[in-house]
Amino acid sequence: MTKKCGFVSIVGHPNVGKSTLLNLLVGYKISAIANKPQTTRTNIRGIITEDNYQLILTDTPGIHQRSGNALNQVLNKEAVASLEQADAVVMMVEAGRWTAEDDLVISRLKHSQCPVLLLVNKVDMIKDKTKLLAYLQKVSGQRVFDDIIPMSATKQINTDVFLKKAVSYLPMGDFIYPADYITDKPVKDICSELIREQLVIYLHQEIPYTTAVNIEKFEETEKITTIHATIWVGKKGQKGIVIGKKGATLKRIGSSGRIALEEFLDAKVMLKLWVKVEEHWQNNPRHLGELGITRTT
Ligand SMILES: Nc1nc2c(ncn2[C@@H]2O[C@H](COP(=O)(O)OP(=O)(O)OP(=O)(O)O)[C@@H](O)[C@H]2O)c(=O)[nH]1
Numbered sequence: 001m002t003k004k005c006g007f008v009s010i011v012g013h014p015n016v017g018k019s020t021l022l023n024l025l026v027g028y029k030i031s032a033i034a035n036k037p038q039t040t041r042t043n044i045r046g047i048i049t050e051d052n053y054q055l056i057l058t059d060t061p062g063i064h065q066r067s068g069n070a071l072n073q074v075l076n077k078e079a080v081a082s083l084e085q086a087d088a089v090v091m092m093v094e095a096g097r098w099t100a101e102d103d104l105v106i107s108r109l110k111h112s113q114c115p116v117l118l119l120v121n122k123v124d125m126i127k128d129k130t131k132l133l134a135y136l137q138k139v140s141g142q143r144v145f146d147d148i149i150p151m152s153a154t155k156q157i158n159t160d161v162f163l164k165k166a167v168s169y170l171p172m173g174d175f176i177y178p179a180d181y182i183t184d185k186p187v188k189d190i191c192s193e194l195i196r197e198q199l200v201i202y203l204h205q206e207i208p209y210t211t212a213v214n215i216e217k218f219e220e221t222e223k224i225t226t227i228h229a230t231i232w233v234g235k236k237g238q239k240g241i242v243i244g245k246k247g248a249t250l251k252r253i254g255s256s257g258r259i260a261l262e263e264f265l266d267a268k269v270m271l272k273l274w275v276k277v278e279e280h281w282q283n284n285p286r287h288l289g290e291l292g293i294t295r296t297t
């Protein structure tokens with residue numbers, strides 16, 4: 001049987017639903033999702049393998065305008081780096097919206113040699129279909145797109161159409177990863193990603209943005225997996241906020257983090273969390289590297 005294998009990158013401005021689509025197609029939650037911008041920090045590859053194809057779908061951090069500190073610059077670079085290897089690029093936007101950040105994404109795609117597909121996500125939010133049609137018409141003039149697919153990742157509208165289209169871009173070739181791999185990230189990295197997702201969900205917007213999670217210990221026995229993790233915050237005052245009154249916030253983060261980890265690892269998990277302060281870690285490239293936030297590809 002002839003086999004196809006290749007890379008498709010999903011780029012777009014923050015919060016459009018890139019990670020939601022990746023998790024859906026992979027069938028596991030490997031990338032953090034939250035209703036807040038800049039949830040994703042590093043490129044995450046989700047691997048979808050069938051008998052005749054292997055689609056390596058790359059979820060990237062949202063491309064955004066505020067690129068002041070080192071972390072922001074790394075996030076934007078990371079998204080752009082994923083394009084170098086791609087056989088096709090998917091630009092994702094939110095139905096009914098076109099922002100300056102979408103223009104920025106278009107400008108980043110200017111030199112892209114491969115086909116660019118426009119995925120208009122969250123169509124479930126637009127009840128009036130004539131409005132959607134007008135929107136689709138408008139966005140089709142923004143650049144030459146290979147195709148435009150209206151879709152909803154959460155309601156699973158047209159996600160199968162997208163998958164088929166993505167596979168059509170893959171070149172012939174042998175599989176790169178073993179058939180049972182769902183991601184290229186080590187299990188430890190996915191675990192820290194799932195804990196960080198809880199921070200994004202439970203804390204006020206600015207704080208998760210200045211936090212990072214590092215797995216210090218990961219011990220598996222037949223009965224239980226013990227995970228020790230440090231939550232790094234950027235300022236002394238933030239430590240108290242993460243911990244909360246009588247430890248309530250950290251407790252909530254810990255228990256929902258444990259549930260997410262148990263689901264991912266399919267094992268019983270004991271999760272221990274510590275909160276530590278490293279001032280201005282987002283501007284310290286060495287520290288960013290230690291936390292796994294670096295240019296990968
Ligand atoms: N209504 C609706 N909401 C969606 C859809 N897809 C994703 N969302 C929601 O949009 C929010 C953002 O989703 P993410 O997948 O984290 O978005 P992202 O593009 O990865 O965001 P960044 O990592 O910050 O760039 C979440 O609350 C999702 O549940 C959709 O099709 N319809």
Ligand SMILES: [Mg+2]
Pocket residue numbers: 018019020031032033039040059060061062
């Ligand atoms: Mg994301």
